[in-house]
Amino acid sequence: MFTEADLTALAITLKLALLTTLILLVLGTPFAWWLSRSRCRLKFLLEALVALPLVLPPTVLGFYLLVALGPNGPAGELMQWLGVESLAFTFTGLVIGSVIYSMPFVVQPLQNAFSAIGSRPLDVAATLRASPLDRFFSVAIPLARPGFFSAAILGFAHTLGEFGVVLMIGGNIPGETRVISIAIYDHVEALEYSHAHWLSGLLLLISFIMLITVYALNRHFRLGHTP
Amino acid sequence: MSIAARFQIRRGDFHLDVDLNIPAQGISALFGPSGCGKTTLLRAIAGLEQHQNGYLKINDMLWQNDHHFVPPHRRPLGYVFQEASLFAHLNVQRNLEYGLKRVPTAERKVSLAQAMELLGITHLLRRKPDSLSGGERQRVAIARALAVSPRLLLMDEPLAALDQARKQEILPYLNSLHNELDIPVIYVSHSPDEVAQLADHLVLLDKGKVKATGAISDMLTRLDLPLAHEPDAEALIEATVAAHDADYDLTYLDFPGGRFTVSRKPLAIGTKVRLRVAARDVSLTLAHQSGTSILNIFPATVDELIPEGTAQISVRIMVGGIPMLARVTRKSAEILQLQPGKVVFAQAKSVALLS
Numbered sequence: 102m103f104t105e106a107d108l109t110a111l112a113i114t115l116k117l118a119l120l121t122t123l124i125l126l127v128l129g130t131p132f133a134w135w136l137s138r139s140r141c142r143l144k145f146l147l148e149a150l151v152a153l154p155l156v157l158p159p160t161v162l163g164f165y166l167l168v169a170l171g172p173n174g175p176a177g178e179l180m181q182w183l184g185v186e187s188l189a190f191t192f193t194g195l196v197i198g199s200v201i202y203s204m205p206f207v208v209q210p211l212q213n214a215f216s217a218i219g220s221r222p223l224d225v226a227a228t229l230r231a232s233p234l235d236r237f238f239s240v241a242i243p244l245a246r247p248g249f250f251s252a253a254i255l256g257f258a259h260t261l262g263e264f265g266v267v268l269m270i271g272g273n274i275p276g277e278t279r280v281i282s283i284a285i286y287d288h289v290e291a292l293e294y295s296h297a298h299w300l301s302g303l304l305l306l307i308s309f310i311m312l313i314t315v316y317a318l319n320r321h322f323r324l325g326h327t328p
Numbered sequence: 329m330s331i332a333a334r335f336q337i338r339r340g341d342f343h344l345d346v347d348l349n350i351p352a353q354g355i356s357a358l359f360g361p362s363g364c365g366k367t368t369l370l371r372a373i374a375g376l377e378q379h380q381n382g383y384l385k386i387n388d389m390l391w392q393n394d395h396h397f398v399p400p401h402r403r404p405l406g407y408v409f410q411e412a413s414l415f416a417h418l419n420v421q422r423n424l425e426y427g428l429k430r431v432p433t434a435e436r437k438v439s440l441a442q443a444m445e446l447l448g449i450t451h452l453l454r455r456k457p458d459s460l461s462g463g464e465r466q467r468v469a470i471a472r473a474l475a476v477s478p479r480l481l482l483m484d485e486p487l488a489a490l491d492q493a494r495k496q497e498i499l500p501y502l503n504s505l506h507n508e509l510d511i512p513v514i515y516v517s518h519s520p521d522e523v524a525q526l527a528d529h530l531v532l533l534d535k536g537k538v539k540a541t542g543a544i545s546d547m548l549t550r551l552d553l554p555l556a557h558e559p560d561a562e563a564l565i566e567a568t569v570a571a572h573d574a575d576y577d578l579t580y581l582d583f584p585g586g587r588f589t590v591s592r593k594p595l596a597i598g599t600k601v602r603l604r605v606a607a608r609d610v611s612l613t614l615a616h617q618s619g620t621s622i623l624n625i626f627p628a629t630v631d632e633l634i635p636e637g638t639a640q641i642s643v644r645i646m647v648g649g650i651p652m653l654a655r656v657t658r659k660s661a662e663i664l665q666l667q668p669g670k671v672v673f674a675q676a677k678s679v680a681l682l683s
Contacts, residue, residue, distance in 0.1 A: 224409075226415075227401050228400055228405060228407035229401075229426050229427030229473075229476060230427055235401075239426070244416065244417055
């Protein structure tokens with residue numbers, strides 16, 4: 102069924118997806134809030150930038166990250182100056198790549214959820230003595246709860262399936278950067294089809310269950326069940 | 329005690345330019361057609377939108393001048409929106425508590441129990457907003473605004489989104505609020521009926537400008553203003569319950585111009601009431617009629633006349649210093665030789681009583 106190496110790859114994949122999702126929720130929430138509220142005229146530039154990973158081949162994104170994070174890249178040089186080893190081919194590098202790669206899947210549902218609230222509930226809260234930060238936590242976040250569910254699940258599921266970016270900046274170091282999608286590729290290369298079957302089937306099942314959850318939740322909230 | 333507000337707001341073609349001074353007591357209505365700037369002005373007073381060069385002072389509280397702007401959450405005000413806008417993620421009780429718990433204990437003057445009692449919503453506490461009727465939702469929203477013990481209550485057409493039956497359901501609550509809490513209210517409306525029922529003071533807005541401002545009874549009967557020319561134009565008269573007549577089942581109401589007789593009302597002697605007398609229900613005679621079924625006849629002086637179309641004339645008369653309106657045909661006006669200063673008798677065919 103699953104080899105020892107497969108299970109390690111599975112653990113790394115889950116760790117990567119979980120960490121990426123958490124980081125994206127923390128960074129993406131204020132960013133999505135700003136995108137949904139701001140009337141800044143240059144906002145569309147940032148929106149396009151966030152959406153880039155949707156259309157860009159993952160290898161392109163991975164290539165640029167490799168160049169940037171490698172010992173001779175701008176980020177890499179900064180790291181070396183700070184006394185940190187190059188981030189290319191490390192788990193940390195993988196997390197950075199995944200955060201960028203999965204960003205639209207987290208930021209867009211959040212931005213849509215915040216926009217759907219409209220300004221009225223926030224105006225009401227302001228007249229009920231709530232400061233801007235208070236309004237954000239006591240009104241905006243609870244009302245955007247369906248968006249948070251979608252964002253977390255989509256971000257997690259999308260990171261699980263990542264391949265191109267990982268291949269470019271993560272390499273294939275067992276126990277460090279070797280994730281499921283790479284493990285499947287290796288099995289196929291080695292003509293170990295049954296192993297590939299097990300891993301692929303597992304990934305298919307997890308992804309499908311998560312998408313079912315997203316759509317069931319959307320339906321639930323759309324039918325007027327308040328969160 | 330007064331509210332001073334000066335705002336110049338430009339938005340595209342629309343230009344609001346007001347310099348208001350209204351008493352900080354009772355209900356002041358901002359009245360005018362849709363698009364005249366009522367809501368814009370109310371939002372500026374709440375601080376929901378910040379405009380340059382504004383000035384706003386409520387009694388001794390300076391909320392805005394050139395160097396100073398108090399953000400809305402630091403202004404002790406209550407705001408009722410046209411849509412109830414309850415927080416969908418909170419039940420009724422937690423909606424009510426949302427503002428209350430953000431007010432320092434020392435500043436709480438209206439208790440939650442009092443607010444709930446006034447609006448009759450005690451039985452709804454556990455319900456979610458989406459399970460309430462439109463009228464219930466709006467009552468919760470009003471109680472929620474009262475629970476912050478506001479020193480100024482702003483209401484933006486709180487009844488406009490409701491049907492006639494729901495309006496009649498809420499109006500008595502608004503009236504009792506007026507009588508029981510000493511909170512000045514600025515009430516935005518485009519309904520002459522609501523204004524007549526609620527307001528003490530009226531600010532007439534038109535195309536972003538203040539057209540006139542004054543006591544409601546005066547504003548309703550001023551012939552240079554549009555309200556006196558509505559088909560349902562009417563006068564408001566403050567009266568006091570003087571006596572009940574058990575034999576005929578009648579109630580007598582005194583006002584400076586005399587005594588109204590109406591069918592018996594379950595009101596204590598001394599209760600202050602508001603009477604509405606429609607212009608089309610008032611006829612004028614030169615002598616005191618005796619052979620008539622009409623009981624409410626008062627000596628009056630003609631104050632002003634203005635033609636209403638080609639056949640009718642609107643007449644403003646003074647009855648013991650109180651202005652009333654009469655609508656008569658041009659022909660009768662000629663026969664009676666009506667002119668300012670003429671002494672006549674006003675007969676009121678019917679009188680409506682407000683709480």
